[in-house]
Amino acid sequence: MTSAAWLRERDARAVLLALLAILVGIAVTPSARLPILAVLLIVIAVAGHVSVGPVLRRSAMVLPFALFLALAAIPARGWEMAAVLAGRAWISALYVVVAVESATAPRLFSALARLGCPQPLVTVLQFVYRFVSVLAGVASNIRAAALARGVQRAGRRRMFGVAAGTIAVLFARALGRATRIHQAMVARGYRGQIPSPMRERMRVADGLLIIGAVALVLTIRTQ
Amino acid sequence: MHIPDGFLSTPVWATLNAASLPAVGLMARRARVHEEDSRIPLLGTLGAFVFAAQMVNFPVGAGTSGHLVGGTLLACTLGPASAGLVMTAVLVVQAFLFQDGGVLALGANVVSMAVLGVLAGYLPYQLWGGGRGRRVAIFLGGTFSVLTSAAAALAFLFLSGITLPPALMRLPLALFLVTGLLEGLITVLVIEAIERIDPNWIRQPDRSRTPAVAFLGVAALVLACGGFAVASSYPDGLTRLGSELGLAERAVALFSTPLADYQATFPGAEWLQRIAAGIAGLSAAFLLCMAAGRLLAARKRA
Numbered sequence: 001m002t003s004a005a006w007l008r009e010r011d012a013r014a015v016l017l018a019l020l021a022i023l024v025g026i027a028v029t030p031s032a033r034l035p036i037l038a039v040l041l042i043v044i045a046v047a048g049h050v051s052v053g054p055v056l057r058r059s060a061m062v063l064p065f066a067l068f069l070a071l072a073a074i075p076a077r078g079w080e081m082a083a084v085l086a087g088r089a090w091i092s093a094l095y096v097v098v099a100v101e102s103a104t105a106p107r108l109f110s111a112l113a114r115l116g117c118p119q120p121l122v123t124v125l126q127f128v129y130r131f132v133s134v135l136a137g138v139a140s141n142i143r144a145a146a147l148a149r150g151v152q153r154a155g156r157r158r159m160f161g162v163a164a165g166t167i168a169v170l171f172a173r174a175l176g177r178a179t180r181i182h183q184a185m186v187a188r189g190y191r192g193q194i195p196s197p198m199r200e201r202m203r204v205a206d207g208l209l210i211i212g213a214v215a216l217v218l219t220i221r222t223q
Numbered sequence: 224m225h226i227p228d229g230f231l232s233t234p235v236w237a238t239l240n241a242a243s244l245p246a247v248g249l250m251a252r253r254a255r256v257h258e259e260d261s262r263i264p265l266l267g268t269l270g271a272f273v274f275a276a277q278m279v280n281f282p283v284g285a286g287t288s289g290h291l292v293g294g295t296l297l298a299c300t301l302g303p304a305s306a307g308l309v310m311t312a313v314l315v316v317q318a319f320l321f322q323d324g325g326v327l328a329l330g331a332n333v334v335s336m337a338v339l340g341v342l343a344g345y346l347p348y349q350l351w352g353g354g355r356g357r358r359v360a361i362f363l364g365g366t367f368s369v370l371t372s373a374a375a376a377l378a379f380l381f382l383s384g385i386t387l388p389p390a391l392m393r394l395p396l397a398l399f400l401v402t403g404l405l406e407g408l409i410t411v412l413v414i415e416a417i418e419r420i421d422p423n424w425i426r427q428p429d430r431s432r433t434p435a436v437a438f439l440g441v442a443a444l445v446l447a448c449g450g451f452a453v454a455s456s457y458p459d460g461l462t463r464l465g466s467e468l469g470l471a472e473r474a475v476a477l478f479s480t481p482l483a484d485y486q487a488t489f490p491g492a493e494w495l496q497r498i499a500a501g502i503a504g505l506s507a508a509f510l511l512c513m514a515a516g517r518l519l520a521a522r523k524r525a
Contacts, residue, residue: 088229118251127267164412
């Protein structure tokens with residue numbers, strides 16, 4: 001078995017718990033030892049055959065706000081500390097992206113339920129994830145239709161009203177879609193819980209992943 | 224304002240994560256009790272709607288645009304508990320898939336946006352949303368929702384030792400005020416547009432609950448946050464007597480607490496330290512009273 005397959009076959013609960021351990025490690029590790037966690041991330045990404053480009057692109061989404069906060073912290077904490085704050089935010093985001101790439105979002109959400117997260121929240125999460133691109137497409141279509149009717153030539157006040165009307169229509173379509181989705185789900189045997197995409201079982205390797213992450217963080221923290 | 228990982232100190236993120244767990248549990252329980260089974264997919268679809276609605280930008284001026292945040296709109300359509308649950312799901316998806324907010328900072332973001340933001344957005348609607356001042360109530364809800372979330376996020380950063388100099392502080396404060404006012408305005412317009420499509424989609428304020436409790440809650444919060452500004456600087460009678468008899472000098476503090484002398488011990492302005500101590504004290508008193516009340520009610524039932 002390749003290292004990439006090994007990482008992808010891990011139970012999503014183990015991935016989540018190992019991720020949490022590493023994130024806590026990033027938060028509590030002295031700044032001088034942060035590069036160790038960055039190097040470990042590179043090793044995991046290479047071993048897991050994770051595409052570097054998308055990971056960097058997605059993790060960079062944390063940077064605008066993190067850099068703003070870091071810049072604002074310069075007068076009180078100095079340049080060096082500000083750089084450490086932004087660095088911690090970015091390394092944390094990189095680990096989250098690699099974990100989501102390895103385990104996939106639906107598996108991670110199912111893992112949340114199996115770790116004790118309330119079922120209504122997990123169901124809502126799964127629906128949000130499933131329909132965010134669908135409704136984004138609907139919003140895009142409504143916007144294209146408004147532009148085709150020359151709405152961009154309207155004044156700012158009118159544009160405000162158009163935006164409100166667009167959101168109201170989007171709301172109506174979301175409600176209509178939710179009703180149809182529920183009817184289809186009931187017809188397919190939905191009883192209030194979405195089944196997990198695959199049946200997962202904690203194995204020895206999953207335990208080792210969690211223990212390894214915790215041990216690594218403790219070693220870096222205490223040395 | 225989604226706080227990323229790495230900016231909050233360990234005691235702050237750990238406390239807020241611990242505080243958010245029962246809050247999310249309570250919201251999930253209420254959503255399960257109040258919503259039919261068929262409404263859970265609706266909640267998820269409306270979570271996706273919030274994402275999509277945030278793509279609809281409107282011009283703000285100076286070449287910039289704004290978008291709906293959605294907490295108050297969800298609270299007015301679903302009720303505060305379900306709206307809080309949907310906002311929590313949106314925050315989880317944003318943290319894991321869009322790197323908008325941290326995973327360890329999720330508790331802080333849930334408390335500021337899904338709990339405090341939604342409650343602040345719903346409170347004016349609950350109090351005045353049934354009468355003539357309905358539009359004003361929705362507008363105030365939208366504005367308060369953004370301002371409360373932003374103030375909470377700034378307070379969490381201050382508690383973590385990230386202080387902004389006063390000159391720099393004006394920029395985010397002005398930005399949040401403009402964003403809040405726009406949120407209020409767009410929420411009013413969207414709710415009116417939705418009501419033109421189907422008035423039943425907007426939930427009416429719950430008239431069965433007396434507003435007295437909400438009024439008392441708001442009054443307590445205002446007093447805890449701003450009471451120090453009008454309070455006398457003289458000591459109370461007992462402290463004065465103690466100092467005149469020379470007892471004050473002999474007093475020994477057995478242990479120190481982070482809220483000693485009604486002032487939180489974190490770097491920053493004195494008024495912020497006093498407000499933080501006020502809110503912490505108020506929350507502690509509320510939680511203790513609620514726990515005692517529940518215990519007494521459980522004994523009575525038994």
